[in-house]
Amino acid sequence: MLTDSYKERSLVFKALAHPSRLFIVDKLTAGECCVCEFVNELKVDFSTVSKHLSVLKNAGLISDEKRGQQVFYRLQMHCVGEFNRCIDNFLSRRGNDQKVCLKCCAVGETE
C-alpha cells in the first residue's frame, strides 16, 4: 500500500528534481558555499536561488548557517553524490549505445 513514507521520500526527490538545485547540491559536495556564489554561477535572480535553497533545506538535504551578512549552505545528505554518479553512468551508457545496451541489460525495449 501507499504509505506516508513514500510521500516523505518523494519530497526528497522533488527537492532534487530541478537542474539548478542539482547544480547547487553538486557544488556543495565540494564544501560549503554562500548564496551569492550560486547566484553568480546560475545567472538567475537572488530570490530564485534563495527559494531553491529553501526547498533543499526543507527536504533536509542541506543546512544553513549565517555568518556576518552571508549565509553559508552545507550538504547534509551525502549519499546523494553517489546516486548522482550512478545516474550519470547510466545516462552516458545509454547515450553512447542506446538500443544495444538496453537490450543487454534487460528484455523488451519498446518505442
Added chain:
Amino acid sequence: MLTDSYKERSLVFKALAHPSRLFIVDKLTAGECCVCEFVNELKVDFSTVSKHLSVLKNAGLISDEKRGQQVFYRLQMHCVGEFNRCIDNFLSRRGNDQKVCLKCCAVGETE
C-alpha cells in the same frame, strides 16, 4: 555552469518525485509486474498508473514488455534501491528530533 547534464539528471529525479512512482519502483525491485498489479494496490485509475509508468519509462528507469494482453514492467536503474535505503535511513535518523511536516515543503515556505 548549468550544463545540459543537469537537466538530464533532473528528469530522473522528476520521474521519482511522486509517491505512486516510488511505490512502483519499490515493487519492481522484487521483480517484474504487470500494470494491473499496480492499479490494484495504488487504488487509482488505470490511466493514471499507465501515465506514471510512462514517466518512469521515459526517464529510463524501467522498461516494458508486452506478453499476451498484459504489459510487464521491469526495473532498469537498480542503484535507485540503494539510494532509497539511504533516504529512509536519513529520514528516520532525523525523525526523532526534527520531524518533517509534509505540508510545509512547498516552494517559498520556510520552517
Added chain:
DNA sequence: TGGTTATTTGGTAAAATTACCAAATATTAG
C-alpha cells in the same frame, strides 16, 4: 544614525504536473 550589502519573503503570471473520464488500440476467446 543612515546607507550599503546579503538574503529572504510576498505577489503574480506562465508553465508543468496530476487524476479523472472517455475513447482508442491491441490481443485473445468464442
Added chain:
DNA sequence: CTAATATTTGGTAATTTTACCAAATAACCA
C-alpha cells in the same frame, strides 16, 4: 467476425512549480 480484457492516449480542470519583481529584514560600516 464480435465480445471481452488489458492497456494507452487525448482532453480537461485543479493543483503545484517556477522565475521574476518589489519590498522586507538583518548585519555591517561610515
